[in-house]
Amino acid sequence: MTQSQSIRQRDTITLAKQGEPELLETFLNYKLKPKGISARVRKKQRHLLVLLEGIEVCPNEEQMMKLLRQIASKLDPKKVEKIRVCGQQKGDDIPNWLQIIETGESTAAQGDLKGWLDSVKITPSLLSQTEGDPNSDAQTGQRFLRFHLGAEDTALLAVNAVKEVLSVSGEKILPVPDVASSVLGLHNWRGEMLWVVDLNDLLGFSALWEIENIAANINVIVLQVEQQEIGIAVRQVETIEQHDWQKLQPPEGLFPPHILSYAQGYLTEASSIILDATALVKAFNQNGR
Incomplete structure (x- = not known):
């Protein structure tokens, strides 16, 4: 590895720890697209907003939160205070589940809508859509x-x-x-x-x-x-x-x-x-x- 490559790698790691959304989005899509899940990451001040969308079913909440907690443990809490995560099936108007991760902590609290969902459509069809099972x-x-x-x-x-x-x-x-x-x-x-x-x-x-x-x-x-x-x-x-x-x-x-x-x-x-x-x-x- 040349010196310039080494510097670029260190810069990339530094940006990732600071919650650079494009880098995190690229990493998440690399990990999740083979499972039929796409990720979008946005950053507002010191909050990361992560939308996980499953093509056929809603992403599994437990599995996704385990992955996001691992990522949170690597972030600089001075640069990223919270990660707001939501999961939904493609085509749904509102997330099926919402969670908040406090960086540096292993627990997650239920997410709130205020401040990051400026306008959310809620439809009655969501009452019969959970993990792709119409009867759930x-x-x-x-x-x-x-x-x-x-x-x-x-x-x-x-x-x-x-x-x-x-x-x-x-x-x-x-x-x-x-x-x-x-x-x-x-x-x-x-x-x-x-x-x-x-x-x-x-x-x-x-x-x-x-x-x-x-x-x-x-x-x-x-x-x-x-x-x-x-x-x-x-x-x-x-x-x-x-x-x-x-x-x-x-x-x-x-x-x-x-x-x-x-x-x-x-x-x-x-x-x-x-x-x-x-x-x-x-x-x-x-x-x-």
Whole structure:
């Protein structure tokens, strides 16, 4: 090996340890393409964003996370703080699984959508697509979207009522006079005017503007019920989970009256309230405008 080749090799190793996305993407595709998986890597500040896409089935979460943790252990934590990883089958609109790896640590936490999925399509077809088995969801449960509610709590919504998740600047929501306090205004969504409602305010919690700078980005969950869409603004969207719907407990006696009418029930295994998308849309139609 010549001196110039040795220098180039050292430079390549240095760049790889700093999380150079093109180098990591090339390495991942070298390892994974024979298995029918393609990789895309992007870097935002000190965060790496990794999308793994299977041609025929969703990449195996356990196997992929083992590989990515090995890579994380080699990275300079001063240059890369986190690796956000998602896996999906080609053609799906949203990842089947999401994980976050803290560099230098061996454990991974569930990933959040905020900050790296600016606009995500969620379709009901995902309820029957897991590892290429069309019957798997019927066997293991239903998919739910988890998001922040109030200052410290979280809640769940069934994915089949969620059409899209947006990251929206509060400045792009047009205030409308003479509407309920929970209505933030109108947002231009796909050329249509979408009503945006502060879910915190609607359910009796502190309004978003009291706990969050909504002039910056907020998450808006677009609900579709009977061909009608509204956007519910929340502080943060976290992840997609799967739970057994049959374990849902009735909401009566578990929640105060101002929340009870919007609750489908409570899932003990998820320690979360399940909100009723139909009730939210109905309440907006009756009281919002």
